[in-house]
Amino acid sequence: MPIYDYQCPSCKKRGSRLQKMSDPSVPDCPRCGTLMQKMISKVAVLLGEEQHMEKMADPAAWGDFDENDPRSLGRMMRRMGQEMGSDELGDEFREVVERLESGEDPEAIEADLPNAGGGGRSNDWLD
Numbered sequence: 001m002p003i004y005d006y007q008c009p010s011c012k013k014r015g016s017r018l019q020k021m022s023d024p025s026v027p028d029c030p031r032c033g034t035l036m037q038k039m040i041s042k043v044a045v046l047l048g049e050e051q052h053m054e055k056m057a058d059p060a061a062w063g064d065f066d067e068n069d070p071r072s073l074g075r076m077m078r079r080m081g082q083e084m085g086s087d088e089l090g091d092e093f094r095e096v097v098e099r100l101e102s103g104e105d106p107e108a109i110e111a112d113l114p115n116a117g118g119g120g121r122s123n124d125w126l127d
């Protein structure tokens with residue numbers, strides 16, 4: 001289950017939620033009540049950090065997902081990308097998926113991505 005990052009378009013408050021891919025709900029901003037906008041936290045998905053994995057309510061939902069197998073990770077991310085729509089994810093996401101599917105080490109991929117760890121498309125939100 002991926003971690004979704006949200007940001008309020010009005011007051012710029014950010015937050016994260018662990019959410020099913022099939023759950024389309026978007027939270028209201030806890031500060032001002034505006035409907036928040038979804039971003040994707042690529043690092044959380046990409047690396048499948050152990051603390052996140054432990055929080056997964058239903059590991060069976062991941063099917064054959066193996067966090068230690070880059071190809072498995074790549075397949076999972078590609079499925080997720082198809083579900084979200086590729087326009088939203090951008091070239092960097094597609095590059096990550098392709099590199100994972102070719103068997104590259106996720107940590108090496110992350111090291112090549114200057115925006116990794118910054119909450120994904122944060123540039124869209126900065127002044």
Ligand SMILES: [Zn+2]
Nearest residue numbers: 008011029032
């Ligand atoms: Zn707000």
